[in-house]
Structure formats: structure tokens, C-alpha cells
Amino acid sequence: MNLSSPNAVNEAAHAEHHRKIEQILAALEACYGRPVHHQHGDVLEELVGTILSQNTSDVNSERAYRSLRQTFPDWRGLTRASDDEIAEAIRSAGLSRQKAPAIRAAVAALLDDGYEERVRWLREAPLEEARAWLQSLPGVGPKTAACVLLFALGRPALPIDTHVYRVSQRLGLLPPGISASAAHRSLESLVPSEDVFRFHVLLIRHGRAVCRARRPMCERCVITDLCDYYNRAQRASHPTRERHGAQQTQPAARQPVDAHRSSQG
Ligand code: SF4
Numbered sequence: 001m002n003l004s005s006p007n008a009v010n011e012a013a014h015a016e017h018h019r020k021i022e023q024i025l026a027a028l029e030a031c032y033g034r035p036v037h038h039q040h041g042d043v044l045e046e047l048v049g050t051i052l053s054q055n056t057s058d059v060n061s062e063r064a065y066r067s068l069r070q071t072f073p074d075w076r077g078l079t080r081a082s083d084d085e086i087a088e089a090i091r092s093a094g095l096s097r098q099k100a101p102a103i104r105a106a107v108a109a110l111l112d113d114g115y116e117e118r119v120r121w122l123r124e125a126p127l128e129e130a131r132a133w134l135q136s137l138p139g140v141g142p143k144t145a146a147c148v149l150l151f152a153l154g155r156p157a158l159p160i161d162t163h164v165y166r167v168s169q170r171l172g173l174l175p176p177g178i179s180a181s182a183a184h185r186s187l188e189s190l191v192p193s194e195d196v197f198r199f200h201v202l203l204i205r206h207g208r209a210v211c212r213a214r215r216p217m218c219e220r221c222v223i224t225d226l227c228d229y230y231n232r233a234q235r236a237s238h239p240t241r242e243r244h245g246a247q248q249t250q251p252a253a254r255q256p257v258d259a260h261r262s263s264q265g
Contacts, residue, residue, distance in 0.1 A: 017173065017190045020226055024171065025195060027222045028202040032209075035201035039154035043119050044075055046152040047106050047134075050144045052093040064093035068103075079108040102139025109137055123153050131157060142184040150200070156193035158200055160184050163207025170211060172228030 040046070048068070053061035071089040072078035078086065086100035093099060110118055122130045127149070134145035142160070149157035160168075160183050168174045173190060174183050191199045210217045216229070224230045 014190070018192070020171075021173070021191055021195070021199065024223055024226055025198055025202060027226070028206055029198065031222050032202060032205045035198045037154065037197045039152070041119075041152055043122060043148055043152045044107060044110055044115070046148045047110070047137075047140070047144070048103055050147040051099055051103055051106065051139050052090060054095070054099070054139075054144070056094045060092050060094065064090040064096075067092065075107050076111060079104055079111065099139065102137070106137045106140065119153075122149070123155070127155055127157065130155070142181045146184065150197060156188070156196040158184065158188045158191060158196045160187060161204065162213070163204045163211075164200060166213060167203045167207045167211045170216065170227055170229035171223070 045065075049061065049065050052064045052068075056064075068078070068086070068089045071085070072081060081104065083097070083100045083104075086104060087096040090096045090099055090103070122133070125133075130149060131142075131145050134140050134148055135142065144159075146157035146159035149155040150159060158164075160180065164187075165174065165180075165183060168183075168187060169176060169178075174186060178186065188196070206221075206223075207213075210221050218224060218227075218230050218233075221227070221230070
């Protein structure tokens with residue numbers, strides 16, 4: 001390959017990232033097990049559940065979802081409810097005054113064109129068109145849209161939550177300070193379509209168990225040799241160690257991986 005042209009340089013960098021991602025996924029899978037993807041097909045549940053999960057814990061958002069469905073067992077009934085009624089039903093999720101109108105608008109948009117038709121279109125349309133339609137709804141950003149496309153419909157959209165963002169940056173797959181929407185575009189271009197689900201789940205698992213926000217437990221990490229953050233820190237604190245090879249690390253304990261809700265971060 002002629003590396004003197006910018007295209008060739010980009011292609012070489014891309015190929016390097018692909019190899020690195022393959023190695024990261026193989027190591028994390030050996031540690032946490034292979035994630036199993038159950039595409040559930042329920043776009044309404046995924047969209048509403050993901051809006052509820054924004055800026056709160058899984059426990060609180062799941063409680064709010066149950067309360068919402070008990071109050072409005074019929075989705076069409078929810079579209080006729082007031083902001084106050086919806087906000088009261090989802091209080092445990094927090095930000096209920098913002099989430100209530102967003103949920104009503106999202107549900108109405110999905111029902112108004114004929115729900116089955118819209119779901120079929122979201123499944124079959126070019127990925128960017130489906131993503132743009134979802135992101136045109138109030139309260140729906142790149143992560144929520146990607147959750148719907150990936151978890152409900154099995155499309156190769158990569159949700160980037162706080163764990164995926166942090167771990168990817170430390171590994172050197174995302175540049176520092178990149179915006180959320182640019183991070184989605186950038187990582188999706190690097191991760192092969194067939195690996196999007198396992199990449200998402202395994203990075204969240206690793207971010208929760210080992211590569212924690214405040215104090216990453218690098219001494220337990222199985223991907224130190226692939227991590228820019230770790231190798232920078234090693235070079236800074238032991239400038240001569242590089243010449244004698246990388247430090248050996250103890251792998252984290254293998255734990256089963258749950259798909260979907262546990263992967264929401
Ligand atoms: S080496 Fe440390 S910073 Fe890098 S991925 Fe592992 S835990 Fe995170």
C-alpha cells in the first residue's frame with residue numbers, strides 16, 4: 001500500500017483500529033462470556049424505556065416504566081393524557097416534567113402513521129434515515145435512537161453510554177473531548193456491523209467491573225497491552241520498562257453477560 005496519500009493513511013489507520021477492536025473483543029469475551037442478543041421487536045417499549053432511563057438508574061427507570069404501563073395500559077390513552085398525569089406516573093425516573101411531553105410525542109409519532117408500518121420502515125429503511133427519523137422526536141438523541149435500532153430491531157447502530165464512551169477513549173478508539181454525536185459516527189465506522197452488539201455489551205461490562213470512571217483497576221485488566229491510557233501512564237511512571245516488555249496482569253474473574261437491559265449503562 002502506498003502510504004504517501006491521505007486516503008491510504010486513513011485506510012491503514014482504519015485497518016489498525018479493526019485489528020485492535022477484534023483483539024479487545026476476543027479478550028473481553030474470554031473474560032465475561034459471549035453476549036447473547038435477543039432482538040425483541042418492541043419499538044414502543046424500547047423507545048419509552050430508554051427515554052425514561054436517561055440520567056437515572058436502571059432500578060428507577062424500570063419502576064417508572066411499570067408505573068406508566070399500569071396507569072396507561074393502552075398506548076393510545078397515553079397520547080391523550082396531560083403532562084401532569086404522565087409526569088406523576090413516571091416520577092421515580094426523575095426529570096419527569098421534561099420526559100412526560102417527550103414520551104407522549106414519541107408514542108404519538110409512532111402510532112399516528114400506523115405502528116406496524118412505522119416499525120417495518122424503521123427495520124428496512126437505510127440506517128441513517130431511520131436514525132434521523134428517531135432523532136427528530138423530542139427527547140431522542142443519538143444514544144436513544146441507537147438503543148431502539150439495535151435492541152428492538154437488531155440494526156447495527158451503536159449506543160454510546162457513559163461506559164462505552166469512557167472505555168473507548170482510554171483505549172484510544174475515540175479522541176479526547178469528542179461530542180456524543182461525533183462519537184457515535186466515529187465508533188460505528190470502526191466497529192464491524194456484526195460486532196456492534198457485543199462491543200456495546202462488553203465495553204459496558206468492562207466499564208462497570210474494571211475500567212471504572214474514577215479509579216480504573218488496571219491491575220485486573222486483560223487488555224492493558226491494547227490500552228493507550230495504560231501505556232501512556234506506564235511510560236510516564238517507568239520510562240525504562242518499555243525496553244523490557246509490558247507488565248503481566250491478572251485477568252478479571254469471568255462473569256456471565258446479560259444482554260439488553262443490563263447493558264444500558
Ligand atoms: S488498562 Fe486500565 S484504563 Fe485501560 S481499559 Fe484496562 S482498566 Fe481501563
